[in-house]
Amino acid sequence: MQILPEHLINAINAATENKQPLRIRGGGSKDFYGNSQALQHASLLDTSTWQGVVDYEPSELVITARAGTPLVELEKLLHDHGQMLAFEPPYFSASATLGGCVATGLSGPRRAYTGAVRDYVLGTQLLDGQGSILSFGGRVMKNVAGYDVSRLMTGAMGTLGVLLEISLKVLPKPAADRTLCFQASTPEAMAIMRRCATEPLPVSATCFHDDQLYVRLSGAESAVQTAHARLGGDEIKDKDDFWESVRNHTHLFFQEGSAAGKALWRLSIKPTTPPLSLPGKQLIEWGGALRWLVTDEDADAAVIRTHAADAGGHATLFHGDKTTIPVFHPLSPALLKIHQRLKQQFDPAGILNPQRMYTEF
Amino acid sequence: MNSNQLIESFRKFLPAEAVLHAAEDLRPYECDALSAYRQLPMIAVLPRTEAEIAAILQICHTGHIPVVARGSGTGLSGGALPHAEGVLLPLARLNRILEIDPAACTARVQPGVRNLAISEAAAHYGMYYAPDPSSQIACSIGGNVAENSGGVHCLKYGLTVHNILRLRVLTIEGDLLEIGADALDSPGFDLLALMTGSEGMLGIVTEITVKLLPKPETVKLIMATFDDIKKAGEAVASIIQAGIIPAGMEMMDKITIHAVEDFVHAGYDLEGAAILLCESDGMAAEVDDEIERVCAILQASGATRISLAQDEAERQRFWAGRKAAFPAAGRVSPDYYCMDGTIPRKHLAHVLEQIEQLSAEYGLRCMNVFHAGDGNLHPLILYDANQPGELEKAEAFGARILEICIEAGGSLTGEHGVGIEKLNQMCLQFNDAERSRFHAIKAAFDPQLLLNPGKAIPELHRCAEFGAMHVHRGAERFPEIPRF
Ligand SMILES: Cc1cc2nc3c(=O)[nH]c(=O)nc-3n(C[C@H](O)[C@H](O)[C@H](O)COP(=O)(O)OP(=O)(O)OC[C@H]3O[C@@H](n4cnc5c(N)ncnc54)[C@H](O)[C@@H]3O)c2cc1C
Numbered sequence: 001m002q003i004l005p006e007h008l009i010n011a012i013n014a015a016t017e018n019k020q021p022l023r024i025r026g027g028g029s030k031d032f033y034g035n036s037q038a039l040q041h042a043s044l045l046d047t048s049t050w051q052g053v054v055d056y057e058p059s060e061l062v063i064t065a066r067a068g069t070p071l072v073e074l075e076k077l078l079h080d081h082g083q084m085l086a087f088e089p090p091y092f093s094a095s096a097t098l099g100g101c102v103a104t105g106l107s108g109p110r111r112a113y114t115g116a117v118r119d120y121v122l123g124t125q126l127l128d129g130q131g132s133i134l135s136f137g138g139r140v141m142k143n144v145a146g147y148d149v150s151r152l153m154t155g156a157m158g159t160l161g162v163l164l165e166i167s168l169k170v171l172p173k174p175a176a177d178r179t180l181c182f183q184a185s186t187p188e189a190m191a192i193m194r195r196c197a198t199e200p201l202p203v204s205a206t207c208f209h210d211d212q213l214y215v216r217l218s219g220a221e222s223a224v225q226t227a228h229a230r231l232g233g234d235e236i237k238d239k240d241d242f243w244e245s246v247r248n249h250t251h252l253f254f255q256e257g258s259a260a261g262k263a264l265w266r267l268s269i270k271p272t273t274p275p276l277s278l279p280g281k282q283l284i285e286w287g288g289a290l291r292w293l294v295t296d297e298d299a300d301a302a303v304i305r306t307h308a309a310d311a312g313g314h315a316t317l318f319h320g321d322k323t324t325i326p327v328f329h330p331l332s333p334a335l336l337k338i339h340q341r342l343k344q345q346f347d348p349a350g351i352l353n354p355q356r357m358y359t360e361f
Numbered sequence: 362m363n364s365n366q367l368i369e370s371f372r373k374f375l376p377a378e379a380v381l382h383a384a385e386d387l388r389p390y391e392c393d394a395l396s397a398y399r400q401l402p403m404i405a406v407l408p409r410t411e412a413e414i415a416a417i418l419q420i421c422h423t424g425h426i427p428v429v430a431r432g433s434g435t436g437l438s439g440g441a442l443p444h445a446e447g448v449l450l451p452l453a454r455l456n457r458i459l460e461i462d463p464a465a466c467t468a469r470v471q472p473g474v475r476n477l478a479i480s481e482a483a484a485h486y487g488m489y490y491a492p493d494p495s496s497q498i499a500c501s502i503g504g505n506v507a508e509n510s511g512g513v514h515c516l517k518y519g520l521t522v523h524n525i526l527r528l529r530v531l532t533i534e535g536d537l538l539e540i541g542a543d544a545l546d547s548p549g550f551d552l553l554a555l556m557t558g559s560e561g562m563l564g565i566v567t568e569i570t571v572k573l574l575p576k577p578e579t580v581k582l583i584m585a586t587f588d589d590i591k592k593a594g595e596a597v598a599s600i601i602q603a604g605i606i607p608a609g610m611e612m613m614d615k616i617t618i619h620a621v622e623d624f625v626h627a628g629y630d631l632e633g634a635a636i637l638l639c640e641s642d643g644m645a646a647e648v649d650d651e652i653e654r655v656c657a658i659l660q661a662s663g664a665t666r667i668s669l670a671q672d673e674a675e676r677q678r679f680w681a682g683r684k685a686a687f688p689a690a691g692r693v694s695p696d697y698y699c700m701d702g703t704i705p706r707k708h709l710a711h712v713l714e715q716i717e718q719l720s721a722e723y724g725l726r727c728m729n730v731f732h733a734g735d736g737n738l739h740p741l742i743l744y745d746a747n748q749p750g751e752l753e754k755a756e757a758f759g760a761r762i763l764e765i766c767i768e769a770g771g772s773l774t775g776e777h778g779v780g781i782e783k784l785n786q787m788c789l790q791f792n793d794a795e796r797s798r799f800h801a802i803k804a805a806f807d808p809q810l811l812l813n814p815g816k817a818i819p820e821l822h823r824c825a826e827f828g829a830m831h832v833h834r835g836a837e838r839f840p841e842i843p844r845f
Binding site for chain 1: 462463464465466487488508509511515516519520522523532536537538539540542543544545546547548549550551552554555557558559563574575576577578598599601602604605606643644645646647649650651703704705706707732734735736737770771772773774775776777778779783787790791794795796798799801802804805806817818
């Protein structure tokens with residue numbers, strides 16, 4: 001059954017009239033993400049039935065699909081044509097949709113090497129807070145007509161508009177990939193990760209945890225072989241399962257982070273930052289640019305955020321007690337002002353996922 | 362505030378030579394590389410530091426004076442065209458590379474630094490800055506950010522937006538925005554993307570942190586000749602279909618081949634209807650594999666000649682032809698007008714045919730150079746501004762090309778920006794509601810509309826008038842398309 005955008009428009013108009021906030025939801029796989037509790041009493045705006053691939057021509061490297069399209073289906077179709085979403089979006093659950101993927105802006109293990117969701121978004125069609133259907137960007141690789149609203153929507157957590165349709169650049173799947181494992185201390189692992197960034201090697205993911213460093217090489221068979229010879233390390237067999245567990249947080253480390261009494265923090269920082277001395281356990285990805293931290297739920301958020309800021313980045317509370325700790329790193333007053341004004345322009349009634357990102361809008 | 366009072370207030374903190382107001386001093390700033398549009402500013406102020414920029418903006422904000430930023434003035438859409446009652450803000454003096462961090466693979470630079478200067482400085486560490494517009498010896502990184510510039514290698518390595526991490530931006534209201542981070546992402550909206558390509562409309566970029574990449578070990582270039590441009594287009598599709606993303610993939614048509622061969626003697630095959638340049642980079646063995654696969658595809662697609670550049674000198678020579686396409690146009694014609702439409706690649710043959718028809722219709726020759734990998738066309742319309750009516754004809758021809766690109770599902774600009782030049786076509790690509798959201802974004806950063814007024818986004822009334830004119834021409838080519 002297709003719910004047509006008319007229904008979504010009607011819902012938005014009704015919400016405006018009744019001053020009733022809407023909680024936009026695709027497959028619900030990322031319900032936990034952001035200040036979800038702020039929307040406890042909001043009405044549901046379900047986009048999951050607005051499904052389907054609208055246009056896909058493999059030789060154009062572009063796919064256009066409706067926001068409710070399950071990521072599984074999309075990736076299956078690409079896989080059948082030897083292509084992929086290069087940013088390896090996390091699903092967290094099989095119900096994940098394209099809309100949620102773009103709205104949360106989260107990218108997986110490959111991010112540091114091939115780019116994030118935002119790097120692949122070419123165009124969007126969206127419904128803004130006034131119920132207008134708007135199209136920005138397009139289905140071509142290069143397009144600088146008007147401001148880049150499509151990327152502005154990416155990671156905006158649905159606070160600026162309801163995504164209806166998205167065009168993405170896709171890439172061919174690498175011909176070969178191989179995962180190497182190194183026994184290493186944290187500083188040793190950091191050094192290898194830096195080497196992977198500063199030398200022209202076909203690295204597509206890195207992950208360090210519990211004295212094990214994993215390096216994934218992807219590309220032409222010859223490139224993967226040469227790089228393996230150069231880096232050393234032992235090839236592991238169950239590589240796909242491993243990266244899958246990091247991407248979708250089924251790895252034991254992440255399971256602990258979502259357990260009762262624990263918190264999972266995501267610190268996105270300058271990659272060359274030395275090991276952070278924070279209480280708890282860490283898992284490092286993205287060549288050092290992403291540090292996951294599992295702490296006790298009552299660990300001092302201010303301390304964690306200061307560490308992240310000092311390291312040129314920010315900290316997000318992924319799982320934990322979101323009633324007392326703001327999920328996203330606070331914005332500077334100057335940036336907050338711009339955010340509030342943009343929100344005001346795109347959603348003057350303040351009905352689209354209000355406060356899902358920041359309590360101020 | 363009159364111009365004398367303004368000059369006075371700038372001179373309080375700037376040396377006299379940094380505040381220009383005499384017509385002869387302002388002349389070099391009257392246009393960018395789209396020289397059909399010229400305008401002297403009221404005053405040009407040349408700051409050296411972010412603090413000076415802030416002070417200049419404050420004065421202009423208080424006095425309601427329009428401000429137009431300028432990098433190197435190589436823009437091709439009139440983006441840096443001065444405002445008659447405004448202040449022009451050339452940023453070329455902010456030309457320092459502040460820091461190169463080879464471990465983090467980043468460079469922190471001032472906006473006036475030239476694109477190529479970054480790669481030159483990074484070369485010491487075996488690194489480079491990937492986006493390489495043909496104007497890279499001259500254009501500034503600030504201008505690159507403002508236009509989201511690309512280059513011949515952006516199919517594989519991305520545009521400016523993919524290669525920057527962080528910006529410092531001053532708003533006209535005096536706020537310093539720190540956008541992006543030394544990390545790979547930052548909290549809140551993606552303002553980094555919003556600023557990129559915003560044509561100096563939202564803020565003045567005062568500092569940029571760019572990503573550096575390690576130089577590839579091996580680079581090889583193939584040149585293939587085709588007797589039919591359609592076959593060349595199909596070869597491009599087949600290469601991508603085969604899962605290959607070349608480092609660069611550029612095409613030229615017959616008239617371009619002749620113009621550049623006369624000029625730089627690149628060794629192009631003058632018998633060809635089209636030449637395709639295809640570059641591979643990476644590890645040695647990988648590049649050899651890729652070159653072999655590409656050659657097989659080119660052969661199967663009917664290439665009449667395939668040459669592999671034998672050494673670096675020959676590679677540079679093959680590229681020299683492509684990179685000299687614009688100046689070559691300048692040699693075969695007194696004037697040329699460069700267009701920048703993008704299309705889904707599958708429509709290439711059809712669009713080129715239409716351009717050929719228009720060329721006959723307008724009686725003006727047109728050279729086609731093409732970022733083939735990513736569907737970005739650069740038709741160069743040849744005309745003579747001294748012949749009465751030719752400029753107008755060239756502009757009308759260009760406008761029609763852009764409309765064809767939009768109809769084909771593409772965009773009116775891939776990398777050169779809207780500027781002053783393509784305002785009318787913006788009315789075709791976006792509807793009223795979409796354009797009013799653009800104006801809303803502008804207002805969020807610059808409520809008084811002082812930064813680069815009149816550029817990039819057409820006013821709603823302009824589109825109403827343009828729309829009326831369009832219908833008058835008899836074609837209902839752009840009815841409001843049903844959106845779903
Ligand atoms: C021969 C030739 C070849 C070219 N080849 C390419 C190419 O291959 N690819 C490509 O993409 N472009 C190309 N261009 C176009 C042009 O070089 C680019 O658009 C370039 O980025 C402009 O940089 P600039 O410093 O000259 O900017 P300017 O022309 O001075 O300004 C361009 C715009 O940027 C704004 N601006 C400049 N600096 C700032 C700042 N610090 N803060 C805010 N706004 C600012 C200006 O207001 C203006 O709107 C070419 C141009 C020429 C003449």
